[in-house]
Amino acid sequence: MNWSHWFERWEAMQSAYLPQRQRRFDLMFRLPNFPHDAPLRILDLGCGPGSVTFAALRHYPNARVVAVDADPVLLAMGKALADQRISGSARQRDSVASVQSVEFVLADLRDGAGWAADGEFDLVVSATALHWLTEAHLAKVYRRVFRALKPGGAFFNADHIAADDPAMQAHYRDLLHAWQRANFDAGAEDWDGFWRGFEAALAQDGIPAQREAVTYWEGTDDGLPRQFHLDTLRACGFADVAVHWQDLGEVLVGARKPL
Numbered sequence: 001m002n003w004s005h006w007f008e009r010w011e012a013m014q015s016a017y018l019p020q021r022q023r024r025f026d027l028m029f030r031l032p033n034f035p036h037d038a039p040l041r042i043l044d045l046g047c048g049p050g051s052v053t054f055a056a057l058r059h060y061p062n063a064r065v066v067a068v069d070a071d072p073v074l075l076a077m078g079k080a081l082a083d084q085r086i087s088g089s090a091r092q093r094d095s096v097a098s099v100q101s102v103e104f105v106l107a108d109l110r111d112g113a114g115w116a117a118d119g120e121f122d123l124v125v126s127a128t129a130l131h132w133l134t135e136a137h138l139a140k141v142y143r144r145v146f147r148a149l150k151p152g153g154a155f156f157n158a159d160h161i162a163a164d165d166p167a168m169q170a171h172y173r174d175l176l177h178a179w180q181r182a183n184f185d186a187g188a189e190d191w192d193g194f195w196r197g198f199e200a201a202l203a204q205d206g207i208p209a210q211r212e213a214v215t216y217w218e219g220t221d222d223g224l225p226r227q228f229h230l231d232t233l234r235a236c237g238f239a240d241v242a243v244h245w246q247d248l249g250e251v252l253v254g255a256r257k258p259l
């Protein structure tokens with residue numbers, strides 16, 4: 001299985017949906033302002049094949065990352081890439097210096113337990129994942145994140161987050177879809193196309209796709225309204241709750257657990 005090929009296709013597919021995807025990854029690690037060489041404990045929620053996790057290790061090479069997802073096939077891709085990078089070329093090793101410091105964990109975020117100990121993490125991050133959850137489950141995850149952070153720790157979530165005004169959100173959606181359509185018309189691969197190709201490649205190599213187990217989508221493509229996120233984070237006890245970056249309904253929200 002050529003995992004690097006499929007990871008590149010994943011990155012290209014996600015980037016066709018998300019303007020400035022890499023920019024938001026960059027900001028979620030620069031804004032918390034930890035020293036570059038700090039031995040941080042980082043948690044990546046809804047990690048998929050590890051896009052944010054690997055970005056974390058480029059920013060903080062001495063960090064240890066726990067990467068959580070409920071999709072065993074995407075986790076398998078992340079694990080394979082981490083292994084390849086450890087045994088790979090010097091250039092690959094340099095690009096993700098401490099990739100052996102990743103632990104990929106199969107868990108459903110809605111379960112609330114098992115994926116993080118209390119007070120364990122300096123930084124919790126998530127990208128394009130929490131909009132899969134209902135209001136009730138997202139509130140539960142935010143409470144869990146608060147407990148998982150050390151005092152002074154930070155949470156950064158880059159996701160689809162809707163405008164509070166439904167008319168404005170409809171306008172955002174139209175503009176975003178026009179931008180995405182232009183990418184697909186120009187030949188970019190979409191979500192279904194990626195999965196068709198990836199599942200065929202897995203089958204060819206005799207690797208069980210196990211995707212029939214992926215039954216946990218319960219969200220909305222627009223995400224929940226921005227005010228819901230801000231209010232819920234404050235209700236959990238977070239301070240410095242703020243929108244740091246936004247492009248239509250793509251938003252980076254940050255929050256800090258008080259000391």
Ligand SMILES: C[S@@+](CC[C@H](N)C(=O)[O-])C[C@H]1O[C@@H](n2cnc3c(N)ncnc32)[C@H](O)[C@@H]1O
Pocket residue numbers: 014045046047048049050051052068069070071074107108109110126127128129130132133216217
């Ligand atoms: C669009 S992907 C984003 C993956 C990665 N963060 C990225 O930016 O490339 C959304 C991910 O969230 C995961 N996810 C959604 N709901 C989840 C849940 N309840 N528990 C664990 N993972 C979940 C999915 O399995 C999927 O891998």
